[in-house]
Amino acid sequence: MSRASTDQRQELVEVAARLLTEQGPRSLSARALARETGTSTMAIYTYFGGMPGLVRAVIREGFSRLADRLATVKASDDPVADSFQLAIAYRRSAHLAPHLYAVMFGGSSIAGFQLSEEDRHLGLYTLRVARDAITRCIQTGRFRPADPWSITQHTWCQLHGLVSLELAGFLTSARPFNDEFCGYLRDLAVGAGDTLEQAQASMALALDKVNNT
Template sequence: MSRASSDPRQELVEVAARLLTEQGPRSLSARALARETGTSTMAIYTYFGGMPGLVRAVIREGFARLADRLATVHASDDPVADSFQLAIAYRQSAHLAPHLYAVMFGGSSIAGFQLSEEDRRIGLYTLRVARDTVPRCIQAGRFRPADPWSITRRMWCQLHGLVSLELAGYLTSNHPSDDEFRQYLRDLAVGAGDTLEKAQASIALALDRANNT
């Protein structure tokens, strides 16, 4: 998932993302970044105008990495399996970099950062792959007719809630078992109008694809 670059600005973003991923928000300081990158603390102000600007860049990097991961899911003749595979990729991305994920959806608590309308737009744009999959589910007769973006938002809210609870340690053993997650995906599809049998078949297909990518 690395987006390596010789650009000093990009290096600061990548190091900040790594520190967050490995050590959490407390690790993110101008002094630590200068030490890790071999630059001065002034570089943060030169390239980002200060720590809030760096946090914004890290959040956007996190969404770019998530978009890259979601983009690996290609359209198939089973659009519901595609939507399940996107959900699996989303969850995997969060578990691979939980601190980065937390900052992406709660960065306002770090270094005085405040989410802007453009930040929201970028975050929502990341979901375009999922949003574009839902109409195919409707056209295939698997989901009941409805506004695709509304369905996408509801599914995202439920998935994000599950992932956030997992990462916070509120669920049994810190995360659902594979069987529990399979049931969760099934219920998402059935709630959107799919049949139990078709949803279960699509889940099996999505998990098989995810395990072989």
């Protein structure tokens, strides 16, 4: 593929991700993409084989962006604080692109697209950073001995459920939800074996880092 073709293909992916993020699934059509990029609708079939192929490329772009955000959390001497930062970055990613988030995890379908096993493996691969942080939590004695991947998946289930319910408007509280969210994360750490005092100290450290980046 020539450089010009590669650039055009990437532009279609980026514009599709933007339209999906800003305007939702209904905005994503071959005609709208052609208008936004100054190309013909045929380009979508040339590069992606049709709209489902384009949606798959957009999902991969979404997971790539999520991985990049998670990678900004650098390992520190406090792995629990690191895991909190990763969860906050995950939630922020969903808030920045809620429509894209829904499609990435199969909560919304476009042009008949359905997630494949390859798509799901890509999402799981994105969690390697979180798994590494959980592993360090166990190695340092903050979490009880257990399979790191099992804890990662359990935490992800809780986190994804919270974020999805929040985006759908089902979670209400007398307190700001940011506070509630941090409380959920703290309780998950305590459930994994951390002490309440240590978890609270790690949350304060995580929030300080988040607020200063």
